[in-house]
Amino acid sequence: MAAPDFYFAVNAVFRHLHDRYGHGVLIDYWQRLGREYYRSRWQRWQRGGVEAIASDWRTYFEQEPKAVVIVSIDGDSVELDIRICPAIKHLRNCDHEVVPYFCEHCDHICSAMAEMAGFSFERTGGMGSCRQRFVRSGKKGEES
Amino acid sequence: MLGCHDFCGYYDWTFGYVRSRFGDEALMGLWAEAIGRDSQRHYEEAGRREGLAGLAKAWNQTGIDEHCEWSLTLDEKNNFLRWDMRQCPSKGFLLSNDCNADEDYCDHCMGWIIPLLARIGMEVTGHEHNHVGQCWAEISVRGKGREFPDLKIDIRNEPGWTCGYLHRWRNNHRLPLLDDFCASSDPCVLLGAWFSRTDHLLVMGRGAGTAKLKAHDVPADAALVTGAAYAMRDTFVSDPLGVLLSDRVDDLAKVAERFHATPTERRPLLMYTYLPSSQPIDFVSAGLPRPVPILPQLIRQGYYAHKPGQCCPTTDVFLAMLAISLQKRVHVLEIEVCQQADGKVFADDAQSTRDVTRPVRHSRQCDLSHLREAIAKASAPVHLAEHLQQLIEEP
Secondary structure: OOOOOHHHHHHHHHHHHHHHHOHHHHHHHHHHHHHHHOHHHHHHHHHHHHHHHHHHHHHHHHOOOOOEEEEEEEOOEEEEEEEEOHHHHHHHHOOOOOOOOOOHHHHHHHHHHHHHHOEEEEEEEEOOEEEEEEEEOOOOOOOO | OOOOOOHHHHHHHHHHHHHHHHOHHHHHHHHHHHHHHHHOHHHHHHHHHHHHHHHHHHHHHHHHHHOOEEEEEEEOOOOEEEEEEEEOHHHHHHHHOOOOOOOOOOHHHHHHHHHHHHHOOEEEEEEEEOOOOOEEEEEEEOOOOOOOOOOOOOHHHOOOOOOOOOEEEEOOEEOOOOOOOOOOOOHHHHHHHHHHHOOEEEEEOOOOOHHHHHHHOOOOOOEEEEHHHHHHOOOOOOOOOEEEOOOOHHHHHHHHHHHHHOOHHHOOEEEEOOOOOOOOOOOOOOOOOOOEEOHHHHHHOOOOOOOOOOOOOOHHHHHHHHHHHOOOEEEEEEOOOOOOOOOOEEOOHHHOOOOEEOOOOOOHHHHHHHHHHHHHHOOOOEEEOHHHHHHHHOO
């Protein structure tokens, strides 16, 4: 079930947590979501390395309506060339004001997942299109 | 990124995060404000613009987008909009992916819908959901006469409705879980009230006979037993205060027989885990009241966190965890700990000629670690029978 209106709720939850509890809580929420909710995904990354990360994101974006994303492996890193971010596109098309810190969720969730799997994460660009890289760091995070 | 195809899973996780960190009121605020006022504002606009017909259009579009298996009934003349949900795709996602991070995912619908409708002069006149993906709701304009038409479609007459446990609403208010016992709709409050008559609990699974009871010299007036022990009557001949049913359907007829042979005032509280990975059990057709869920209590008190696809405790261990979570002195006289590291095959004394295949979701390590953690967290003394004490002290 990939109903794009769910992006409304994603954006609204970010705004609510930010406005009611502050940016620090929002970051904590994203980091824990990455470590806890997505445990099974980063465990697969941990076991399968760059191939697993690339395969995971290809499958993930294939299920997101109107996403245009190219996933590639370069040695010890995986790059996601997100040409059309489906969330930003749908929110804008439907006149929902995108919270200015929307793209930070990728930074914190992906960093948390990457760290647990022994990778680092970096993003350039945002608000509709960006590049994301997962680079092997050799240092695995510890489960809390 | 956070996508929309796996949204329901992290939506449930988000509820658990907010509830555990900031409390119930905060979660209700999230539903009312973030979802009802922000995310779902198109419902408010549609209802304001076109009344019940506008809401019906908005819900119909959602039904198409989310592939709901449901029926919408609109009768504007009689001030009546109703849905009957046969398979909720949202709850269905959680059940098929073994998700149960929050105490009660289904509550979020009324959590955003009731405040939104109140702003446009409407109310939920009736709603029930059974926590296994089926529900119905009726909506009317407040203060305007209404007639309830004869329903051609009513989920309550369809297969599966008798599974799960019900939460019910009338005129925007949630009704008690057990009408004739406790005014609260909260299963944790209900459990607290039911067991408030005692300051101690005796936990007994199969194999804990009366002789053992006497040998341990523990008070036997407040027993918690498993469904198997209750059904077989070989553990505890007196009336227990509570029975935790397992997913062994073959015990149900015997449980019902004993339950109904007991005078009403001495009947135990029936309880069940309702784990998302378990096949829904039709307790009602087996002649039993719908058992009270125990996961909300264990999650709220921090005794259990459900991890999708991973091992979970056996019924006996859940029973001990429940007793400890109720913050009373607990004697665990006998419980059946899974003996298999990989949970393959297990035989008990009642079925010596027939091996029982345990689902792989149970393991000795999982049972023992949950037991150890519950005891470490206990706020009142927990006494284990000697053989159980030795078991949990194993390296």
